[in-house]
Amino acid sequence: MSGISANYYDGQSSKRHAVSIQLDANGMLSIHGDSLSACYPLDEITMAYRIGKRVRMIKLSDGASLEAETTPELDAILDQTKQHKHQGLVHRLESKLKYIVMALLLTIAFAFGFLTWGVPALAKSVAFSLPVETQDYLGEGTMEVFDEYFMQPSKLDKTRQAAIEKRFQALISGLDERDRYELLFRDSEKMGANAFALPSGSIVLTDQFIALAENEKEIDSVLAHEIGHVHFRHSLRGAIQSSSAAVLIALMTGDVASMSSFAATLPTLLVNMNYSRQFETEADNYAKQLMKEKGIEFYHFARILTRLTASHDVADDDDSLNFLSSHPSTKERIKSFQ
Amino acid sequence: MEEENSDTRELSIEFTGSGSEYFGIWIVNILLTILTLGIYTAWAKVRTRKYFYNNTRMDGAIFDYHASPIAILKGWAIVVGVLIVQQVLSSINILYGLGLLLAIMAFIPWAMVRSRVFNLLNTSYRNVRFYFEREYKELYTIFLIAPLPIIVGYGLFFYVAISAESAEVTPDTGIMALAGVFILAGFVLLPYYLHRFYSFIITRSSFGRTPFENCSSAGAFYSIYLKAFGLGLLVGVAMMVVMGVSAGLADVADGVISVIMGVLAFVIYLIGIYYVIYFIEATKLNEIWGKTSIDGNRFISKLEPWGLMWVMLSNTVLIVITLGIYIPWAHVRMTRYRLNHLLIEVTGDMDNYIAKGHKEMGALGAELGDAMDFEISL
Numbered sequence: 001m002s003g004i005s006a007n008y009y010d011g012q013s014s015k016r017h018a019v020s021i022q023l024d025a026n027g028m029l030s031i032h033g034d035s036l037s038a039c040y041p042l043d044e045i046t047m048a049y050r051i052g053k054r055v056r057m058i059k060l061s062d063g064a065s066l067e068a069e070t071t072p073e074l075d076a077i078l079d080q081t082k083q084h085k086h087q088g089l090v091h092r093l094e095s096k097l098k099y100i101v102m103a104l105l106l107t108i109a110f111a112f113g114f115l116t117w118g119v120p121a122l123a124k125s126v127a128f129s130l131p132v133e134t135q136d137y138l139g140e141g142t143m144e145v146f147d148e149y150f151m152q153p154s155k156l157d158k159t160r161q162a163a164i165e166k167r168f169q170a171l172i173s174g175l176d177e178r179d180r181y182e183l184l185f186r187d188s189e190k191m192g193a194n195a196f197a198l199p200s201g202s203i204v205l206t207d208q209f210i211a212l213a214e215n216e217k218e219i220d221s222v223l224a225h226e227i228g229h230v231h232f233r234h235s236l237r238g239a240i241q242s243s244s245a246a247v248l249i250a251l252m253t254g255d256v257a258s259m260s261s262f263a264a265t266l267p268t269l270l271v272n273m274n275y276s277r278q279f280e281t282e283a284d285n286y287a288k289q290l291m292k293e294k295g296i297e298f299y300h301f302a303r304i305l306t307r308l309t310a311s312h313d314v315a316d317d318d319d320s321l322n323f324l325s326s327h328p329s330t331k332e333r334i335k336s337f338q
Numbered sequence: 339m340e341e342e343n344s345d346t347r348e349l350s351i352e353f354t355g356s357g358s359e360y361f362g363i364w365i366v367n368i369l370l371t372i373l374t375l376g377i378y379t380a381w382a383k384v385r386t387r388k389y390f391y392n393n394t395r396m397d398g399a400i401f402d403y404h405a406s407p408i409a410i411l412k413g414w415a416i417v418v419g420v421l422i423v424q425q426v427l428s429s430i431n432i433l434y435g436l437g438l439l440l441a442i443m444a445f446i447p448w449a450m451v452r453s454r455v456f457n458l459l460n461t462s463y464r465n466v467r468f469y470f471e472r473e474y475k476e477l478y479t480i481f482l483i484a485p486l487p488i489i490v491g492y493g494l495f496f497y498v499a500i501s502a503e504s505a506e507v508t509p510d511t512g513i514m515a516l517a518g519v520f521i522l523a524g525f526v527l528l529p530y531y532l533h534r535f536y537s538f539i540i541t542r543s544s545f546g547r548t549p550f551e552n553c554s555s556a557g558a559f560y561s562i563y564l565k566a567f568g569l570g571l572l573v574g575v576a577m578m579v580v581m582g583v584s585a586g587l588a589d590v591a592d593g594v595i596s597v598i599m600g601v602l603a604f605v606i607y608l609i610g611i612y613y614v615i616y617f618i619e620a621t622k623l624n625e626i627w628g629k630t631s632i633d634g635n636r637f638i639s640k641l642e643p644w645g646l647m648w649v650m651l652s653n654t655v656l657i658v659i660t661l662g663i664y665i666p667w668a669h670v671r672m673t674r675y676r677l678n679h680l681l682i683e684v685t686g687d688m689d690n691y692i693a694k695g696h697k698e699m700g701a702l703g704a705e706l707g708d709a710m711d712f713e714i715s716l
């Protein structure tokens with residue numbers, strides 16, 4: 001008698017029965033072995049998963065099970081059960097090269113789209129829905145670290161500070177009431193000529209930066225750019241984006257905490273570089289708007305940016321953001337302000 | 339079909355899966371999970387497990403996984419719901435969120451037990467299910483008592499340090515020493531609790547009605563951690579020597595040599611640290627499995643630190659280089675490596691294990707355990 005050879009286990013004990021199975025003329029699944037002989041209607045096959053190509057595990061309604069190597073004949077029999085047939089679709093997707101390639105391309109497209117548009121949009125809505133206290137808290141924390149390791153109190157004389165502060169107040173007058181801004185002066189050999197904005201709305205200017213500026217309007221133009229960063233909550237969004245992109249990729253590829261999925265999140269570093277460039281453009285555009293309103297000519301920004309770039313021998317810009325990403329764009333940015 | 343004699347033989351565990359075959363399952367799982375906004379994770383999990391179990395072969399029979407995706411989906415929905423509530427509460431008041439987080443943490447030992455029960459109950463070999471006794475007390479005891487001295491020690495330390503700082507006096511050295519003793523005692527006791535934990539996990543597991551037995555000793559755990567500690571010291575000393583030489587050379591030779599020595603010190607550090615980590619993992623698993631038996635059939639575990647480390651590190655590098663595409667091959671490689679180093683010494687045949695009746699159970703604990711990555715794996 002020709003049949004498909006399989007191992008039969010009755011579900012009561014681990015005893016193995018070598019059997020041969022076949023579909024008989026009445027559409028019954030008949031099982032024959034040395035010490036056993038049984039017949040099951042096909043609808044008593046309660047579970048027949050279809051995963052991989054090697055084996056098929058077949059559960060029978062009375063708790064017994066069959067283990068068999070996969071053959072076309074076996075799959076043909078099992079296809080007459082509803083469950084196996086349904087899974088045929090998923091199994092085809094999983095095992096045919098063209099579907100696998102399609103799934104891969106679609107997944108890459110989704111991941112790319114999500115990282116390019118989804119994560120920034122998500123981070124934006126989160127950043128704008130977080131209470132102001134969170135931002136203050138984050139800003140203070142950052143400032144403490146900076147003061148401890150990179151910066152000293154400003155050595156600039158008080159009248160000069162007051163003059164800049166006055167121009168700063170003029171710059172922010174009439175801006176959105178919900179945003180709060182604060183100007184801070186610090187001395188920092190380590191950071192050099194630098195200006196940056198914190199989530200709390202604090203804008204920090206270094207003494208070295210003031211020294212680099214040739215006139216007040218140049219300082220104003222950089223302040224306008226930093227106000228843009230605060231207005232769009234860029235530092236908070238940046239923090240949310242870089243962490244959420246990593247977490248989401250880990251979630252997508254499976255178990256979060258395992259080392260392999262952690263390794264898979266490393267490429268998000270590349271994505272983050274791109275984000276920071278988008279922020280610079282956004283802040284630049286905001287600065288242009290504000291400078292137009294307050295009557296500050298664009299070329300001031302172009303000139304101070306040129307000098308800032310030159311003062312740091314590596315081409316990092318005002319935020320010391322990633323120099324890999326900002327290096328090619330710094331020239332473009334300067335050009336757009338000329 | 340099979341030999342049935344009463345000789346003792348060593349059965350190896352074979353893994354027949356392949357990276358390219360698993361890749362198809364993996365990528366389709368990801369895509370369908372995205373398209374269904376996460377709902378498909380339940381099916382994805384079952385199909386993944388099933389693929390790995392069905393490709394694990396011992397003595398001509400394979401393992402099987404039976405969990406119902408619907409049960410997993412329900413557990414998953416509850417976990418997602420709880421996480422959303424946690425997020426909402428945290429956004430109202432960070433303290434509410436923390437409170438709920440603490441409450442969830444109180445469920446961790448419960449979730450670990452449930453997860454183990456769920457996964458073993460849904461695992462079968464020769465159509466006989468595995469089983470895990472539902473006992474929560476031991477895990478709660480371990481999780482509450484083991485970290486206690488360390489928490490008390492650090493608490494005491496920070497309390498004294500902060501109150502001394504605000505009063506502007508030097509902290510009481512006696513109390514500081516006491517805190518140190520607490521912390522040290524806590525760490526010294528950890529191998530003991532770790533052993534108790536593994537021993538609990540194994541001896542409450544059974545195959546059908548036949549329980550697993552374990553005769554590993556806390557002493558062996560101490561010896562492993564002591565050796566690891568010694569290895570760590572050795573790595574430190576080697577690094578110091580190289581760095582010292584490099585500093586000494588900086589005066590006489592040009593900068594290149596001292597840079598090379600600096601790089602060498604870093605490489606020694608990296609390899610050393612990873613070696614210690616995988617030394618602990620390999621020897622610990624060898625000890626636990628090597629002292630485990632079922633019905634007189636003994637397990638033999640032959641994991642090697644270098645082998646484990648090589649598979650792990652090369653997997654990580656390849657995953658990074660391929661931007662994650664290598665993940666399925668990495669999983670298959672790791673699984674194959676681990677299973678190939680586990681043997682079971684069997685006397686007679688394996689025909690006489692009797693099944694225990696089982697009821698289907700909810701997957702909430704399992705999902706909670708999974709979500710927080712507290713699933714126990716050996």
Ligand SMILES: [Zn+2]
Nearest residue numbers: 280283318319
């Ligand atoms: Zn900027």
